[in-house]
Amino acid sequence: MKINRLSEIQKYIREVENVSLDTLCDVFKVSKNTIRRDVTELQKKGLITKVYGGITINQKNPNELFESREPFESREGKNQAEKIAIAKLASELVEDGDVIFIDSGTTTKHMIPFLALKENITIITSNLHVILASIPYPKLNIISTGGVLYRETISLTGIGVISFLKDYNISKSFLASTGVSLAKGVTNISPLESEIKRYLVENSITTSLLVDHSKIDIASLMTYCRLEDLKFFITDKLPPKEYIDFFAANDITLLTPQ
Structure with missing residues (x-):
């Protein structure tokens, strides 16, 4: 479930580009401590950047960091x-x-x-x-x-x-x-x-x-x-x-x- 959640968090951030920790808690129905651990893990992988109050897509190379959905x-x-x-x-x-x-x-x-x-x-x-x-x-x-x-x-x-x-x-x-x-x-x-x-x-x-x-x-x-x-x-x-x-x-x- 954690692996699935990390993948879904990646997809979610790719959609909205930046988001607060509170919003992530609401969307994924988990505690703030759990979200903080997930965010830390994604940050270590270079997938996101932490900003004041939340996280944002890593702008260095977002196309490589996030798997794109299959084209329409x-x-x-x-x-x-x-x-x-x-x-x-x-x-x-x-x-x-x-x-x-x-x-x-x-x-x-x-x-x-x-x-x-x-x-x-x-x-x-x-x-x-x-x-x-x-x-x-x-x-x-x-x-x-x-x-x-x-x-x-x-x-x-x-x-x-x-x-x-x-x-x-x-x-x-x-x-x-x-x-x-x-x-x-x-x-x-x-x-x-x-x-x-x-x-x-x-x-x-x-x-x-x-x-x-x-x-x-x-x-x-x-x-x-x-x-x-x-x-x-x-x-x-x-x-x-x-x-x-x-x-x-x-x-x-x-x-x-x-």
């Missing part, structure tokens, strides 16, 4: 047929006149062609791939959240995104995740995006999660919602029985193309 283009090419099938199922939940949010991710963007024949659909998104995919379809109304470019997912982030979203009545949100588990819920690797996803779960009428089977039984860095907060769980094949039983017990609709 590489992730997007995996399980593509399955992702398209998931997106098609998700699009069938959208009705004429809906105001929806489409999340960043390698599956969600495939919803766009299936939405093109619907009437008066408004899509709010922070993802540049979704925006670009919508250009050939003039009937789709596209609203961008604006924000700061997050290159890992080619999406826009920042506290201004949540402020922007408060002006809109979103009926349905279609979200992505880097991992799903019964113990940790719906998780994501990016702290910058997790707060946005959390807001959408709490402020949409219905929330749908789009994940292929490779994301199931995986816990990533941060939990942004509980599984029972979802209305629809959309994946490419039936998950393990314990997930099916959990969905049935918590009134979550499981959708698969099989």
Whole structure:
């Protein structure tokens, strides 16, 4: 567990660049003494630099010190047929006149062609791939959240995104995740995006999660919602029985193309 925690702390610092010890305690649910020991170990390895009140990414050579996440283009090419099938199922939940949010991710963007024949659909998104995919379809109304470019997912982030979203009545949100588990819920690797996803779960009428089977039984860095907060769980094949039983017990609709 310590090895896993040290790895996750590295990833977290790479995302936020600098952070206080108190925040690390809150995120990783450990004592300040434990965090101090972890920080000391990472510092000895040359992975971080201690500053007043916290730690920061080592600016000498951050690309070598922190293993980068797999590039978006590489992730997007995996399980593509399955992702398209998931997106098609998700699009069938959208009705004429809906105001929806489409999340960043390698599956969600495939919803766009299936939405093109619907009437008066408004899509709010922070993802540049979704925006670009919508250009050939003039009937789709596209609203961008604006924000700061997050290159890992080619999406826009920042506290201004949540402020922007408060002006809109979103009926349905279609979200992505880097991992799903019964113990940790719906998780994501990016702290910058997790707060946005959390807001959408709490402020949409219905929330749908789009994940292929490779994301199931995986816990990533941060939990942004509980599984029972979802209305629809959309994946490419039936998950393990314990997930099916959990969905049935918590009134979550499981959708698969099989």
